[in-house]
Amino acid sequence: MAYWLLKSEPDVYAYDQLVAEKIGHWDGVRNYQAANNLKAMTIGDEFFFYHSNIGREIVGIGRIVKESYPDPSDLTGKFVMVDVEAVRKFKQPVSLSTIKATPSLSNIALIKQSRLSVMPITPHEWDMILKLENSL
DNA sequence: GCCAACGTTGGC
DNA sequence: GCCAACGTTGGC
Numbered sequence: 001m002a003y004w005l006l007k008s009e010p011d012v013y014a015y016d017q018l019v020a021e022k023i024g025h026w027d028g029v030r031n032y033q034a035a036n037n038l039k040a041m042t043i044g045d046e047f048f049f050y051h052s053n054i055g056r057e058i059v060g061i062g063r064i065v066k067e068s069y070p071d072p073s074d075l076t077g078k079f080v081m082v083d084v085e086a087v088r089k090f091k092q093p094v095s096l097s098t099i100k101a102t103p104s105l106s107n108i109a110l111i112k113q114s115r116l117s118v119m120p121i122t123p124h125e126w127d128m129i130l131k132l133e134n135s136l
Numbered sequence: 137g138c139c140a141a142c143g144t145t146g147g148c
Numbered sequence: 149g150c151c152a153a154c155g156t157t158g159g160c
Binding site for chain 3: 115
């Protein structure tokens, strides 16, 4: 099982909306690297849900429930989407500034590739962020 | 609101 | 195929 991080602007699509609608459609990705990450996802993979722009923090965990398929909103037919569900909301969000202040997370894609919206997370990074959640 | 980083487009 | 111009993302 792999780990990921997905970004969303909370005024467009927030974690609570995913909780409310049970199954979320992760569409609208128009970046090849992000799309390739979507294609690499398999059912059961888990991801951190990050609120970009407003909040700038990881607010919860989700899970892939349907592997990539063509995004109908992409008229070129090049890009894909996945379906996701909420797993649990963080007790305390883990902010970008906290992540930046954690030396063992200095290579995380969230910092290294700040514009990428769908990125892999290593098992070590996953564990470290869960530790941060429980230590805040 | 600004702007750095960076991805994409299109002329050549 | 290069690269300048342009557009977008997202932190600050």
